[in-house]
Amino acid sequence: MRSVKVFSVLLAMLFALVVAGIAVAGEGPEVITLKAKKGDVTFHHHQHQAKFKCGECHHGPNHSEYKEGMKIQTCDKCHTKDFSNKKLNSVMKAMHTNCKGCHKEHKADGAPTKCSGCHKK
Ligand code: HEC
Ligand code: HEC
Ligand code: HEC
Numbered sequence: 001m002r003s004v005k006v007f008s009v010l011l012a013m014l015f016a017l018v019v020a021g022i023a024v025a026g027e028g029p030e031v032i033t034l035k036a037k038k039g040d041v042t043f044h045h046h047q048h049q050a051k052f053k054c055g056e057c058h059h060g061p062n063h064s065e066y067k068e069g070m071k072i073q074t075c076d077k078c079h080t081k082d083f084s085n086k087k088l089n090s091v092m093k094a095m096h097t098n099c100k101g102c103h104k105e106h107k108a109d110g111a112p113t114k115c116s117g118c119h120k121k
């Protein structure tokens, strides 16, 4: 009787570890270096995933809402000089809008808003 109880407690602990592991590991690269002449940006992808949903940054074709398991494309697949909306017709514009937009809302939590907070020479 007792060993059954111990076993189920261990099983529950193992399950919790697996779930936590998935949440921490996330998906895609852990760290992404975004090259820029202004200074490369070190983006901690999994650290952001731990706080925010994929759909905060990724969307589908025609700007459709992110769905779990969806194929994720890099921003440069769409946000190029031929992009219809001139405010978003480069990777820089797409990323500045996304990254800086959220960072302004989360300034108090330490999200950098100054150029040098992201661009490191
Ligand atoms: C705070 C923004 C943000 C969040 C949240 C986020 N990502 Fe990303 N992700 C990025 C950026 C930026 C890139 C790099 C895109 C590029 O290079 O054009 C990227 C790249 C990726 C890539 C690699 C794509 C490729 O072909 O190189 C995958 C896969 C990915 N993300 C999956 C996910 C998943 C799954 C989630 C949710 C669990 C998630 N991301 C959450 C911003 C984010
Ligand atoms: C498959 C094509 C495609 C890819 C890949 C893509 N986008 Fe977009 N994105 C769009 C379209 C279409 C819109 C809508 C434009 C409009 O409303 O004028 C859009 C809108 C946006 C907007 C403004 C609206 C919003 O959701 O805030 C931002 C910011 C943005 N994209 C950032 C990104 C970033 C960052 C990446 C890479 C992580 C990315 N996009 C990848 C097609 C794409
Ligand atoms: C949906 C909100 C959100 C988006 C989108 C977002 N961030 Fe952040 N970011 C945060 C918050 C909140 C923090 C501060 C807390 C922390 O450090 O996790 C942060 C911290 C950072 C930091 C400082 C800490 C570190 O990891 O070095 C950098 C650099 C950064 N973000 C880069 C980016 C870049 C580049 C993008 C766009 C590709 C981006 N972020 C998009 C919310 C966001």
Ligand code: HEC
Pocket: 034, 035, 036, 037, 038, 039, 041, 091, 092, 095, 096, 099, 100, 103, 112, 113, 114, 115, 116, 117, 118, 119
């Ligand atoms: C929240 C993070 C963040 C902040 C703050 C930020 N940037 Fe960026 N910036 C990026 C990212 C991400 C890219 C896209 C890099 C890429 O193309 O892959 C970028 C791209 C650029 C580019 C184009 C790439 C190049 O060759 O340099 C320029 C120019 C630039 N930023 C200037 C600035 C200036 C000036 C400021 C301050 C007013 C600033 N950025 C603030 C994240 C940031």
